[in-house]
Every structure is written in structure tokens, then in C-alpha cells.
Amino acid sequence: MRQFVLFLFLILICACESKNNKDDEGKKTLIVYYSQTGATEKVAKEFQHRLGADIVSIDVVEPYAGDFQQTIERCRKEREMNVLPELKDVDIHWNEYDTLFIGYPIWFGDAASPMQAFVKKYGDSLRTDMCIIPFCTFGSGGLGSGIHSLVSINDNLAPTIAFGIRTVRIDSAACDEIDYFLKSHGIIDGDYEVYPDYSPQYTVNGAESEIFSQACDGYPMLHATPISVGIRKTSKGTDYNFIAKDDDSPENAKIQVIISVHDGSKPEFTEVIR
Numbered sequence: 001m002r003q004f005v006l007f008l009f010l011i012l013i014c015a016c017e018s019k020n021n022k023d024d025e026g027k028k029t030l031i032v033y034y035s036q037t038g039a040t041e042k043v044a045k046e047f048q049h050r051l052g053a054d055i056v057s058i059d060v061v062e063p064y065a066g067d068f069q070q071t072i073e074r075c076r077k078e079r080e081m082n083v084l085p086e087l088k089d090v091d092i093h094w095n096e097y098d099t100l101f102i103g104y105p106i107w108f109g110d111a112a113s114p115m116q117a118f119v120k121k122y123g124d125s126l127r128t129d130m131c132i133i134p135f136c137t138f139g140s141g142g143l144g145s146g147i148h149s150l151v152s153i154n155d156n157l158a159p160t161i162a163f164g165i166r167t168v169r170i171d172s173a174a175c176d177e178i179d180y181f182l183k184s185h186g187i188i189d190g191d192y193e194v195y196p197d198y199s200p201q202y203t204v205n206g207a208e209s210e211i212f213s214q215a216c217d218g219y220p221m222l223h224a225t226p227i228s229v230g231i232r233k234t235s236k237g238t239d240y241n242f243i244a245k246d247d248d249s250p251e252n253a254k255i256q257v258i259i260s261v262h263d264g265s266k267p268e269f270t271e272v273i274r
């Protein structure tokens, strides 16, 4: 009987080992993230849960303590002075990993400065043969511009895929969207729906303008007027890719606003691309 229990125990360990993160060549996946208020941490842990990856959180020597406004002020000063915060050291055995997920909040359209500091400090360890996959959380958007800020510090990053989600959608949508992201990019196995392309853009009608205002209503940082839209139907409902005039921009800039209308629920914007 004791031998049988030992046997079961060994099988369990082997099962955990194989979920825990080794590919055929014995290389592993690492998730490194910075999170000031916990949103990015939730997403990082969801990735870890799906991938069985190792995970490391980074922190700054002098934390961004205080409320939102204090963080904004400190961050603004650091940006004006062109300085990045000093990071606490982390102990990472880089050679064990062939895939690196890096997660961060968007600050002023860029990757949060602690993640910029990380990419600068550990730049030599980010090998070109490593698959680097950024992910971020944001109030309204910044997936593309956030990556740009990291690549401009270290072009070894040059990621081909990335994931982003609005803070307010994490609890309701992060599990499904991370699952979809990992499956549709072949990182984990499983069936997934292949979404059609958006239709060509056409001038918005009254009903679409109403969807736009319902989705943006209550978000104080977004004042825009929809001009044209392309749509796609999915099994969940309809996605809208609006081109809108940014009413806050003195140059009359145009922005892209992606809005999902899932059957039976209120329209919500998923990302603003400036």
C-alpha cells in the first residue's frame, strides 16, 4: 500500500512538473510584472495560472506611495527630468527561460516607468532568441504606444504579439480574453473562434452614434465624436471599430475607439488607440 501511495505521489509530482513550465528543450516561461495598484498583478497571475510559469514582481527602491494624484505628480516630474526610478534588484536565472512575459500599467501613454527601468537595467539579459510578450492594463488604451516606449529603450524586445485590457474590464473579461489570446497565438492548445475582419469603414448612422455615446458615457478622459465605423459579427455580439474626432485635441486628431456590444449587455469600449 505504501508503495502504491508513493507511486501516486510521484505521478502527481511529474504532472505538476510538466504543467510547471518546461518545453521540450527544458526551457521555461517567466512572467515579470510591475503593478502599483494591483490591476496588472491580477492579469499577471491569470497568465501564470494558464501557463504554469514562474513569476517575479519588480519594485522600485522608493515606492510610488500615495494616491493617484501624488503618483501622477511624481511621474510627471520624473518625465520632465527624463529620469527613471531606481529598481530593487531581482534575481533571475535568465538562461532557464526562452519565453518572457512582461506586464505593466500604462502611464502617460507609455509603459510605466518602473518597467522602462527594468528593460534598461536588464537589457543585456533580454536575448534576441527569447520570445518576449508584453501585456498591459490601462484606463483607456496604450497597448501600442507602451510597447513603443520599451522598444525605444531596447530594440531586442521587438515583440510580434501583445495583450492589453482596460482596468475596469479585468474582473469581467480578463479570463476569457487571456484564454483567447493564448489559444489564438498557439501558446496553449485549444479551440477558439476565428473572428472575421472588420467591414470597410462607412459613415456612422444614428444608432451607431448612440452605441458610441453609451460606451463612452461616464469615462471622463474620453471626449470624441464618431465619424465612421467598421463592424464585425462574432458569436458574442458585434464589435465596432470607430474612427472618431478627438474633441480634446487642438489639432482635431482622429482616434480609433473599439467598442464591443455583447448580446444583452451594455456597449463598452475596450480600447482607445491614439
Ligand SMILES: Cc1cc2nc3c(=O)[nH]c(=O)nc-3n(C[C@H](O)[C@H](O)[C@H](O)COP(=O)(O)O)c2cc1C
Residues within 6 Å of the ligand: 034, 035, 036, 037, 038, 039, 040, 041, 068, 071, 072, 075, 104, 105, 106, 107, 108, 109, 110, 137, 138, 139, 140, 141, 142, 166, 167
Ligand atoms: C501616473 C499614471 C498615469 C496613467 N496614465 C494613463 C494613460 O496615459 N492612459 C491610460 O489609459 N491609463 C493611464 N493610467 C491608468 C493605469 O494605466 C491603470 O489604472 C492601470 O490598470 C493601473 O495598473 P496597476 O493597478 O497594475 O498599477 C495612469 C495611471 C497612473 C497612476
